[in-house]
Amino acid sequence: MAPGAETLSQTIEEYVETIHRFSRRPEGASTTGLAKYLGVRPATVSGMLRRLSALGLVTYRRYRHIALTEKGERLARDVIKRHRLAERLLTDLLKMPLAEAHEEARKLGHAVSPKVAARLTEVLGSPKSCPHGHPVDVSGRDATIPLTDAPTDRPMTISRLDDETAEVVRYLADRGLLPGRKVILREVDPLNATVALETEGGRYTVGYSLAANIRVDRPKRREKGSTSRSKD
Numbered sequence: 001m002a003p004g005a006e007t008l009s010q011t012i013e014e015y016v017e018t019i020h021r022f023s024r025r026p027e028g029a030s031t032t033g034l035a036k037y038l039g040v041r042p043a044t045v046s047g048m049l050r051r052l053s054a055l056g057l058v059t060y061r062r063y064r065h066i067a068l069t070e071k072g073e074r075l076a077r078d079v080i081k082r083h084r085l086a087e088r089l090l091t092d093l094l095k096m097p098l099a100e101a102h103e104e105a106r107k108l109g110h111a112v113s114p115k116v117a118a119r120l121t122e123v124l125g126s127p128k129s130c131p132h133g134h135p136v137d138v139s140g141r142d143a144t145i146p147l148t149d150a151p152t153d154r155p156m157t158i159s160r161l162d163d164e165t166a167e168v169v170r171y172l173a174d175r176g177l178l179p180g181r182k183v184i185l186r187e188v189d190p191l192n193a194t195v196a197l198e199t200e201g202g203r204y205t206v207g208y209s210l211a212a213n214i215r216v217d218r219p220k221r222r223e224k225g226s227t228s229r230s231k232d
């Protein structure tokens with residue numbers, strides 16, 4: 001999108017959503033992390049954070065992790081929900097390719113009013129997830145792990161694709177690496193930073209970071225009968 005083409009409210013929504021995304025990671029949300037992700041200078045991020053703080057959406061102090069306030073958290077969940085419903089609209093109703101869904105929904109999601117969101121939910125049959133497998137309602141816990149952390153030689157169900165950019169989704173879709181499909185992690189080669197995978201379509205070697213973007217359902221412990229860890 002051309003600079004200046006986004007409205008302030010769109011930018012606010014994008015920041016809040018990004019902070020939400022980062023705050024669920026172990027490293028948390030930082031000015032440098034946000035700048036890198038959003039492709040802007042750290043000074044731009046700092047300026048925007050002051051604005052978000054004045055609006056009561058974030059709390060932040062220099063060199064500290066940025067946190068959403070309750071109001072910010074509510075907005076983030078709402079933004080995410082509209083985005084994921086918009087993706088469903090594009091793939092399920094308009095039959096657009098999955099690879100294009102995320103970018104198109106970025107523009108469309110901001111325009112979805114609460115009324116339209118409610119109608120979309122109904123028409124789409126109350127979808128639980130976006131077509132990449134991410135939950136429409138993000139209030140629950142994340143019970144998935146990166147494929148690279150999964151046990152080897154065991155069929156795992158793909159739960160979601162973390163990276164929704166067109167090239168990544170197209171690459172993974174071509175190899176049958178989509179939510180709901182089965183995948184077996186055969187081998188991790190740390191020296192070459194590659195991972196050998198098997199799907200119904202065949203055996204593939206993909207880059208480690210790409211494989212780490214594929215998240216699978218946390219495996220249930222079968223042998224020892226102990227309960228699975230409750231921590232993410």
Ligand SMILES: [Zn+2]
Nearest residue numbers: 083087102164
């Ligand atoms: Zn998306």
Ligand SMILES: [Zn+2]
Nearest residue numbers: 087130131132
């Ligand atoms: Zn998605």
